Amino acid sequence: MHRYEQRLLAEIENRLTVDDPEFARTFSHADPPPAAGRARLVLGxxxxxxxxxxxxxxxxAGFALCTALSAALITTRSWHFWSS
Incomplete structure (x- = not known):
């Protein structure tokens, strides 16, 4: 991401925090909710x-794919979705 885009995103984030701090706080938590962690473990x-x-x-082939998916689901702590 370019510096200009990073600066714009930081500015938008700051405005959102000032305008609606409660709404901004709902997105500021880095840890997933406990239900998401349990669901990920069950799926793993x-x-x-x-x-x-x-x-x-x-x-x-199915064994290799399922083993890799299971290991990824069980060992990851959080899921972050990024869009470009």
Whole structure:
């Protein structure tokens, strides 16, 4: 991101914080809500079980994909979505 864009985004953020601090505070938390953390853990365990099923039916590609997805879901602490 260019410095100009960063400066504009910082200016918009500052104006939003001044105009509506309660609304801005809802987006300022870096940690996901606890429900999102539990959902991510459940989804990670589910994909881990799916990986074992793929291993048992001898589907190597499915096993590799599910194992990678399960590891990513269980080990990540937060999801940040960035748009360009």
């Amino acid at each position: 365990v589910f994909t881990g079980v799916l990986a074992v099923i793929c291993l048992l039916i001898n589907d190597a």
